[in-house]
Amino acid sequence: MTEETRKKTFLGFDFSTQRLKALVIGEDYGVLHEADVEFDVDLPEFRTAGGVVRGESGEVTAPTLLWVKALDMVMDRLVVAGVDFESIEALSGAGQQHGSVWWAKDSEAKLANLSSDDFIHTQLATAFLCDSPVWMDSSTSADCRALEEAVGGAEELAKITGSRAYERFTGPQIRKMFRTRARVYHAAKRISLVSSFACSLFLGRIAPIDLSDGSGMNLLNIRTMKWDEKALKLGSPVPTATDLGPISSYFVQRYGFRPECRLRLRSGWVGLSLGTSDTLLLGLPAPAAPTAGHILVGPTPDAPYMALLCFANGSLTRQNHRDRLAGQSWDAFNELLRSTVRGNMGYMGKDSRLRQHDRVTWHSAQ
Numbered sequence: 094m095t096e097e098t099r100k101k102t103f104l105g106f107d108f109s110t111q112r113l114k115a116l117v118i119g120e121d122y123g124v125l126h127e128a129d130v131e132f133d134v135d136l137p138e139f140r141t142a143g144g145v146v147r148g149e150s151g152e153v154t155a156p157t158l159l160w161v162k163a164l165d166m167v168m169d170r171l172v173v174a175g176v177d178f179e180s181i182e183a184l185s186g187a188g189q190q191h192g193s194v195w196w197a198k199d200s201e202a203k204l205a206n207l208s209s210d211d212f213i214h215t216q217l218a219t220a221f222l223c224d225s226p227v228w229m230d231s232s233t234s235a236d237c238r239a240l241e242e243a244v245g246g247a248e249e250l251a252k253i254t255g256s257r258a259y260e261r262f263t264g265p266q267i268r269k270m271f272r273t274r275a276r277v278y279h280a281a282k283r284i285s286l287v288s289s290f291a292c293s294l295f296l297g298r299i300a301p302i303d304l305s306d307g308s309g310m311n312l313l314n315i316r317t318m319k320w321d322e323k324a325l326k327l328g329s330p331v332p333t334a335t336d337l338g339p340i341s342s343y344f345v346q347r348y349g350f351r352p353e354c355r356l357r358l359r360s361g362w363v364g365l366s367l368g369t370s371d372t373l374l375l376g377l378p379a380p381a382a383p384t385a386g387h388i389l390v391g392p393t394p395d396a397p398y399m400a401l402l403c404f405a406n407g408s409l410t411r412q413n414h415r416d417r418l419a420g421q422s423w424d425a426f427n428e429l430l431r432s433t434v435r436g437n438m439g440y441m442g443k444d445s446r447l448r449q450h451d452r453v454t455w456h457s458a459q
């Protein structure tokens with residue numbers, strides 16, 4: 094078979110709040126296989142609710158090892174689904190934004206020397222220093238105020254990093270770790286985001302943070318594209334479409350990936366994500382300093398910057414209306430939606446009892 098006639102497929106992952114999804118598509122973008130692991134249901138031993146564990150003072154974390162075990166599980170489900178791993182040309186992925194992973198000192202050696210005879214989660218059982226604070230965490234208000242004051246106010250911080258300080262952003266989260274759990278902070282070899290952590294599992298070394306995801310930390314100067322702080326444990330960030338090299342030998346030996354299979358995100362992006370949160374993304378030609386919402390470095394060259402609005406109550410709101418109007422059935426809910434005029438005659442509603450990160454219109458983010 095020549096290189097031209099060889100069947101080529103592409104594998105994508107989404108390490109999101111409630112589940113890990115995997116998708117194999119062909120060259121025509123048609124979906125060939127799908128598999129997912131729902132954290133609460135498939136991995137009950139981690140005792141999560143909605144993929145997270147809630148503390149008493151607004152802390153919300155996820156056990157990092159849960160995500161690793163979910164990867165082992167979803168890979169097995171892809172095997173059962175009959176995926177031909179040899180045909181996979183490249184793989185790429187996404188993750189919930191803002192979550193931080195705290196790697197122990199010897200973890201990179203473990204990552205580089207994974208034995209293909211065993212699951213990854215058993216080999217990385219001691220690789221993480223603590224559970225991962227995630228985007229639902231709201232316990233860092235004091236750290237947010239301190240970060241803003243350090244640069245001369247919220248507006249100044251938004252000019253530099255694209256956002257005023259937000260509780261769920263990783264900069265305030267790291268500051269809180271330094272303040273309240275100094276031993277963990279000092280013991281950490283590197284700090285990853287969920288996206289770069291997931292990539293690290295496939296690469297066999299700690300992957301760099303992508304500039305676009307890294308813009309959700311209150312630490313990145315979105316104009317110079319460098320960390321604004323002396324952020325020693327983060328490594329240098331790279332553009333989203335960077336080719337990070339070949340897949341690690343673990344995946345070649347255990348699943349039969351071609352050793353040439355690359356890790357890279359190509360141009361092309363989705364503007365609306367309806368998950369636990371609802372997130373709206375819009376490409377921008379230049380940065381701005383929003384008082385609400387966020388400006389991130391864009392993931393594709395044709396959109397150098399990107400506005401992001403996050404509504405933390407996305408699926409909660411839909412679920413609430415579903416339960417009230419459609420007897421807890423998504424099918425009945427969808428039927429009701431289908432029978433409604435597109436645009437709902439201009440009426441838009443929100444339930445003010447539910448919390449939102451941002452209540453802004455498009456204009457304030459531009």
Ligand SMILES: Nc1ncnc2c1ncn2[C@@H]1O[C@H](COP(=O)(O)OP(=O)(O)O)[C@@H](O)[C@H]1O
Binds near residue numbers: 112369409423
């Ligand atoms: N058929 C459906 N239609 C609309 N929403 C759904 C449907 N099935 C599940 N959901 C909602 O989607 C949410 C989870 O979506 P998911 O993609 O797993 O989230 P995330 O990407 O944040 O992990 C659930 O909270 C649930 O309310």
Ligand SMILES: O=C(CO)[C@@H](O)[C@H](O)COP(=O)(O)O
Binds near residue numbers: 191261309366370372
């Ligand atoms: O905080 C944000 C974006 O800034 C959230 O959108 C998280 O990234 C969670 O995503 P989902 O799990 O809901 O897809």
